[in-house]
Amino acid sequence: MQNKIKQSAANKTLSAFAYVLLTIGSIICVLPFIVIVSGSFTDNATIITKGYSLLPKNFTTAAYQTIFRSPKDIIQAYKMNFYYTGIGTFLGLMMITLTGYVISRKEFKYRNTVSFLIYFTSIFGGGMIPWYLMYANVLNLKGHTLAIWFPALMSPFLVILMRTFIVGAVPDAITESAKIDGAGHFTIFFKIVLPVLKPGLATVGLFLALGYWNDWYRSSMFSTNSSTWQLQFYLYDLLNATTAMKQMASNVSMKTADLPTESVKLAMAVVATGPVLLFYPFVQRYFVSGITVGAVKG
């Protein structure tokens, strides 16, 4: 409903300032993306000789045709990506939220110790080799899909973030009164904390999902079969194959027509990113204003 109170001059300038700044920011942010999309629709030779531009100089869908010529591989990569993102985000979010809840409980004697131990892992680490050996040798998970989604289930940053959300969303007074009413921790968690945690869940869930969607490193390290590849790795590897083959001294395959060209690289970037742009607005719905928790005063 329109607010009937007259907007003062200060408010009007603030509004104008907001719109202008946001417009400038959006344009700067989206510009390179437009260049990429336009490049993906441009003829490859034109890109190399004339460079990139905002509008395709020589419109063609050849790049996309190349990608989808053998769609089996890219569809498999898409499927795997959805699988990893789905299972990873679901499990990860659950674990992160539970942990955030535990360390936000003031009555938990060891919450500072646990917080410290979790945070410590973000500072110290043994490096890549021991981590790789852990999964590949000790747990024998090389080639298994578990090795691809398990390592990213949690991160200290997200745990701390979730804790902040929980502390901000649920005032102590409410949990106190619930406890007096005899509620146990599980009840408090599911009935009181979760329902008001939507912005927190949405944020952390989004970050988790994006991390999974964009990752290629774990496929690179642990996959032994292209059927378990993540989408980004499939694309990134195609790029690297071109570069490597052009540098190899050995007599490698002469089929240069199969090697991705500049425009195909751009098309691949679009194809990989596309779906995510659709689910970000979807998640935005959850960034709703806080439920009035003002039911308890004083």
Place this chain on the structure above:
Amino acid sequence: MNKKISIGGSLACIILALPIFNQIKVVNLVAFFSKIGVNKEMAKNLFTGYHLFNILSFVQNANQGALGIFAMVLFLLAVATLYFNIAFIIRVILKRNGNKGELGLIAAGKLGFFFELITSFATIAFTIFANKKFKITGFVPSVAVYIAIAVSLAGYVYFKVIEKKEREKYKEHGLLKEFKKNWPLFLMLIPTFIYFMINNYLPMFGVYFAFTSFNFRDGLWASPFIGFKNFEFLIKADLFRLTKNTILYNIAFIGIGNAFQILFAILVSRVTLKWFKKTSQTLMFMPYFVSFVILKVIVYNVFEYQYGLINNFVTQSGAEKIDFYNTPSYWPFLITFFYLWKNIGYGMVVYLATIMGIDNEIYEAAKVDGANDFQQIFYITLPHIKPTFIILLLYALGSIMKGQFELFYQLVGNNGVLFNATDIFDTYVYRITTTQPLSIGLGTAAGLYQSIFGFLIIVLVNFLVKRKNPEYALF
């Protein structure tokens, strides 16, 4: 608790742990040395008795890499023992109790004796392990170890007894009781525990590689121990410049980055047109998806000297071409700009979510009181964001020596001219490890340096923040 006794006990532990007494004696010199392949030359660098702080030198000089990690664990335990005992004594002298009577002190004291106990047992275990490995009795724990066990056991028991009494006084409880009371919380932590164990804590043993010279013949756990030699390349590396660059860039990123993220989050929350709100948010989020590999291509096309976009404009308007790729001074600004460009949308989300969590009623009340938008932002929104900002800031500080590797590596590439202004720790180490591909030690040593640096900073800052407002602290 009797101060004198406890301080006395702790002092005993400290003295026992200090590198005055030799906890491990070497016996059967001739037979032992011949078994492990030490000759008279090498024996010049070996001793007949070692304490826990120089047992590693034995490993190094006798070329027995297999004992390395155990020796390192002993070393760390000895350091921990000293630390906890000294901390306890200081606390007793300064009388810093905390508010639960003497429970805090007792806990600290327990910890000190506990570590001494463990260290002693570990020493004995070490000698057994080494003797088994060489199939000859070469090591024998000295009397000091057994005395340490006796003292620490006595101290520990003493404290346990006192603790029980104090706990009754203050209605506190120990681990078992906590477990019974809050068992759902422990249950909830089980998956997390498994995860961090597998993914982080067990691989942490790999830090040991920073001190070895890896070769395939001996394998990972038995390669020769070389002490700090791997860190030498850091010293030769113009460490000051790298540290300066890394820290300055990170400060710029954190400071300017968060400022912009907060600014834009507030602006988005203030805008009323729904479609504009959603669109601008989505658009600003998009740079996150442009991988640096692709970005590099576009950036090169824009800044290149002869045909780049910018130089095209510049020549058309009659001015002189700008040589970006050979002028280091442009790049701090350019890199910061691209960092901001890529991360504003992403970082904005956290702040936006926080703002959305603010109760609308507060704003309504303020409006009724006649506050305009600016004032509302200043007095309501910003204070609410403060906890989030501080936590994000603290978190980022811990990684202050680590950089955005992809960002720097892809944009600058191998262009040596720009290194003075754009080389950060991560890119330098990357270049080095590609010229020496089997150097697990170098990479781990570099990582250790970054970790320790960040750790010291974060401990300091967290401590300061905790004193001001414990709610904001990370741990």
Place this chain on the structure above:
Amino acid sequence: MKKKVLSMFLAASMVATLLSGCGSNTAKTAADQLEAEGVGEIPVAEEQAPEETKEATTLDLSKQVDLVFYVMGDAPKDEEKVEAAINEKLLEKCNATIDMQFSTWTEFQQKYANEITAQSADLIYIANWLNYGQLASSGAFVELDDLLDTVAPTLKETVGENALNMCRVDGKIYAVPNTWAEYVSAGVKYREDLREKYNLPVPNSLENLEAYLMGIKENDPSQGLLTATTEESQGFQTGFDAAWALNFKYNWVTQNGLYYGLAANYDTPSDVYDYWYSDDFVDDMKMLKRWADAGFWSKSALSDTNNSESYANGLCVAEVAGQNPNKQITAIMEFKNGGHDDWKSAYVAYGETNGVIYPGHATQNGTAIVNGCKDPERALLVLETLLCDDEMNALIQYGIKGEHYDVVDGIYHNLADEAGESSTFPYEGFNTWNLRNGETKLPQATDVELQKMFDAYEKLGAKTKFPNVNIFDGFSENFESYSAERAAVSNVMSQYLAPLEAGLVTDVDAAVEEFRSKMKEAGIDKCREEYTKQWKAYCDEYGYN
């Protein structure tokens, strides 16, 4: 009462500790102790009973062994099919199966190292560009000397003593090379059609190369000339690719001289002299600056990494770094595929002008058995089968005859390629360049042209002092004692040498001075001392004097 007891106990323990501590405090050095005991020398522990020399016995093939064969690159689409066909036959012959695993081209250096560290592969591809020398000397591979005699004498004969000797590291054989000799010399690839059009000289020397490029520039100012970046200059020889052109001027033992700015001529390999601190160096840098000012390459070239397609698309007319004969053949194909039928690519090897040319080293492509393999005898037997048995070799190299390929007039034809589809099993589809058998290798259509070049080079190489011997690539450097200085030197090269060689400095003399002094600071002398020692020892060992 309790307190009294406790304090007494504490005091007593402290005294006891002090006493015993004092006793063990004077820790002598072990040597002193030994002296005191009157011990002379320490007897060396008895070695284990030496293994009996094995006779060539037939292996016990009763247990089936599953091996992992790790190679580079990506898997072909029909990986499973061809693997099944191979394993069917392999089970009959050796009671073993192989599982091909691929490194892909992403982070392959790291993954290759991981594979060996984790000991998860049995047979593995090796190459000098994958640090074969260092890995072997570090104990990553199984020693093959005895095994070759006992298990695979045929293999030993096929490959030959010479080639096997080239795979020796620290005196032991650790890998089996392939048996197809190829020339991977460096040279200049250039546009022949433009040369004819503007009547310019063939770029077979520094002067001619300059004339060629200037000539094109006069006739077509907007034409890009050289694509030079830092891509081929990642080691310890050059900092910028344009410096490769200097190979026309010198007859060094290998292109771009030795490491760390040292050099030696092919005729006198053990006679090492200083290049970076010589006057020749200053002259060369001045020449490169002249070229840079003339606009032969972009001013922003140091940051350029997008250059892979510039030659094929006409953005440059020549490339001087990392161009071996294979790349020339590829270029010809690319011109055809890109629709530029009137463009012609020609190639001149540096060796044609400076007289130094030699085939690729045996460690260019080889196979090794990873330390930790549970059954190295079986692995070697499988390797012998795959290399020497014609049927198996054809299977693993080309796929299934009639389905993937066909042979017409002795030339290999890929059936899918000819049909215009993307091939499911291309030539050497498993990237097993290490299994090439020189006797039975099927040439592709383009290989005919390539072989002609190789024959010409062989004739040239026969005239050198060490006929057709690749001296440099067999040398592996042990840089452990100077790794810190080495790292610093590498950094100075990126920061100071690269801009020098790219001609981006204003005052060459001053820049050279700065470069030289920074090098001294970084510890170049230590690197050079050690390196020279090792190089000379290597030359002595093989008689390259």
